[in-house]
Amino acid sequence: MTTSGSRWQRPAFAGLSGLLAGYAALAVAELIAAMVRPEAGPIAAVGGAAIDRTPAPVKDWAIRTFGEDDKVVLQLGIVAVLGLLALVLGLVALRHRRLGAAGVLVFGVVGAVAATSRPDSDSLTDGLPSLAGALAGAAVLHWLIGRLVPRGAAQPPVAAQEPGWDRRGFLLSAAVTAVASTGAGAVGRALGGTRTRDAVASRAAVVLPRPASPAAPVPRRAQVRVPGVSPFVTPNKDFYRVDTALVVPRVDAARWRLRVHGEGVGRPLTLTFQDLLERDLVERDITLACVSNEVGGPYVGNARWIGVRLADVLAEAGVRPPSEGGPADQLVARSVDGMTLGTPVEDLMDGRDALLAVGMNGEPLPFDHGFPVRMVVPGLYGYVSACKWVEDIELTTFDAYDPYWVKRKWARRAPVKTQSRIDTPKPFARPKAGTVMVAGVAWAQHRGIDRVEVRVDDGPWQPAGLAAEDTADTWRQWYFPWQATPGGHTLTVRATDRTGQVQTEKRTRTVPDGASGRHSVVVNVD
Numbered sequence: 001m002t003t004s005g006s007r008w009q010r011p012a013f014a015g016l017s018g019l020l021a022g023y024a025a026l027a028v029a030e031l032i033a034a035m036v037r038p039e040a041g042p043i044a045a046v047g048g049a050a051i052d053r054t055p056a057p058v059k060d061w062a063i064r065t066f067g068e069d070d071k072v073v074l075q076l077g078i079v080a081v082l083g084l085l086a087l088v089l090g091l092v093a094l095r096h097r098r099l100g101a102a103g104v105l106v107f108g109v110v111g112a113v114a115a116t117s118r119p120d121s122d123s124l125t126d127g128l129p130s131l132a133g134a135l136a137g138a139a140v141l142h143w144l145i146g147r148l149v150p151r152g153a154a155q156p157p158v159a160a161q162e163p164g165w166d167r168r169g170f171l172l173s174a175a176v177t178a179v180a181s182t183g184a185g186a187v188g189r190a191l192g193g194t195r196t197r198d199a200v201a202s203r204a205a206v207v208l209p210r211p212a213s214p215a216a217p218v219p220r221r222a223q224v225r226v227p228g229v230s231p232f233v234t235p236n237k238d239f240y241r242v243d244t245a246l247v248v249p250r251v252d253a254a255r256w257r258l259r260v261h262g263e264g265v266g267r268p269l270t271l272t273f274q275d276l277l278e279r280d281l282v283e284r285d286i287t288l289a290c291v292s293n294e295v296g297g298p299y300v301g302n303a304r305w306i307g308v309r310l311a312d313v314l315a316e317a318g319v320r321p322p323s324e325g326g327p328a329d330q331l332v333a334r335s336v337d338g339m340t341l342g343t344p345v346e347d348l349m350d351g352r353d354a355l356l357a358v359g360m361n362g363e364p365l366p367f368d369h370g371f372p373v374r375m376v377v378p379g380l381y382g383y384v385s386a387c388k389w390v391e392d393i394e395l396t397t398f399d400a401y402d403p404y405w406v407k408r409k410w411a412r413r414a415p416v417k418t419q420s421r422i423d424t425p426k427p428f429a430r431p432k433a434g435t436v437m438v439a440g441v442a443w444a445q446h447r448g449i450d451r452v453e454v455r456v457d458d459g460p461w462q463p464a465g466l467a468a469e470d471t472a473d474t475w476r477q478w479y480f481p482w483q484a485t486p487g488g489h490t491l492t493v494r495a496t497d498r499t500g501q502v503q504t505e506k507r508t509r510t511v512p513d514g515a516s517g518r519h520s521v522v523v524n525v526d
């Protein structure tokens with residue numbers, strides 16, 4: 001063994017002790033979380049609390065930069081930071097054993113506070129996983145460091161060769177810790193697995209009834225034959241996903257209930273999944289869009305939904321819209337993970353096909369998209385309408401309650417803005433001179449798309465061809481055969497909706513009520 005090797009050995013082992021203590025803490029915490037509530041585990045809790053507190057521009061940046069990997073990046077970030085801190089605590093513990101252990105406990109308290117302050121937390125027991133984990137971690141650190149610092153030694157020995165600490169004993173203890181932690185983690189995952197299995201089984205058992213009111217087939221000519229255009233119906237696996245759930249809720253449909261209550265609700269309801277399936281189901285094509293979608297961005301998709309008309313359920317509960325004297329102007333939907341979304345009651349009852357959806361493109365909702373039941377409302381951005389994993393519907397007023405995103409500076413009301421996107425050619429493509437098919441999608445849900453125009457460089461606006469319209473609630477494809485000349489060119493698109501509103505050129509950010517402006521693509525024609 002080299003001299004430097006021996007000099008560094010104790011600090012290295014101290015760092016290792018810190019890491020192992022952190023590992024043990026997380027493993028025990030996840031084990032307890034599996035028993036208490038999976039979402040109360042420290043990583044999910046700290047990550048969730050971080051998401052809750054991230055300022056809107058940062059969150060938007062994260063969505064832009066990491067896309068749908070944003071949550072993986074966040075979790076990796078948390079683990080990396082925890083690892084680093086654990087290492088430091090190990091080194092601290094080498095000098096001040098109690099201080100190191102106390103440091104671990106502090107993290108336990110942070111985790112516990114994060115877990116109990118989440119919007120979906122309704123019990124202090126959510127703090128247990130972090131606290132128990134931290135206790136285990138502190139004990140492990142104290143114990144392992146004890147093997148590096150012989151009991152009663154006034155001055156810790158400097159090198160491994162010096163008598164007083166037992167290298168083999170330390171390594172054995174470290175190995176025991178690693179094995180025990182891995183075991184605890186595995187038991188935790190197995191326990192969590194049973195819940196997931198129930199949910200997965202309940203989804204697999206769903207047979208969607210034939211809708212009483214089926215959607216007309218999508219017109220054949222709604223889909224243009226241009227390579228590179230978004231397919232008219234977005235397959236579930238490609239459908240964008242935007243939510244705050246670090247752990248996707250896996251709800252057992254058999255245990256699921258939906259409560260409908262609040263102001264002006266004459267007959268509060270509690271519905272089971274079976275109750276919903278036994279009602280008259282409608283099938284509708286509806287394009288969903290996210291308020292965080294940049295101009296030209298990917299967070300918009302179109303699906304064929306099956307569900308119950310929410311207006312019918314509300315009427316049955318005795319709800320009247322404000323225009324008919326109802327006292328509630330806001331419906332707040334709450335999900336099993338504590339998300340709240342507020343929708344104007346008037347919009348829900350004005351005749352549009354606002355759904356409590358149970359099916360998406362011919363299958364039960366995927367877990368990612370809200371199984372067993374979610375809301376879908378044509379014409380409104382997702383964050384004010386499309387509650388996934390919904391379990392509670394409360395009638396209230398906009399004055400009385402601000403839901404999750406409104407508390408974070410987003411608008412109370414947010415109808416979808418008229419938008420269009422160039423899908424092909426891609427930015428900086430190098431098409432050959434001659435006829436180049438420019439094509440994409442345009443949407444103005446519930447108003448419908450009337451016209452799409454394309455401009456080349458600073459030239460005049462030229463009408464694009466429109467694919468057949470499915471419904472006013474769906475996007476519409478468009479195409480423009482362009483006689484491309486060599487050189488760099490900028491292509492810009494704009495849509496006009498059926499109210500005559502032309503897509504504005506005024507660029508705004510996504511906050512507070514959705515990006516506006518026009519999508520441009522720069523290409524280099526060879």
Ligand SMILES: Nc1nc2c(c(=O)[nH]1)N[C@H]1C(S)=C(S)[C@@H](COP(=O)(O)O)O[C@H]1N2
Binds near residue numbers: 289336382383
């Ligand atoms: N429970 C829950 N529902 C939610 C959200 C969420 O974070 N949690 N996000 C909303 C937002 S911002 C959008 S755009 C849509 C996205 O639905 P999707 O992920 O199925 O595309 O879900 C909405 N419903």
Ligand SMILES: [Mo]
Binds near residue numbers: 291292383
């Ligand atoms: Mo969204």
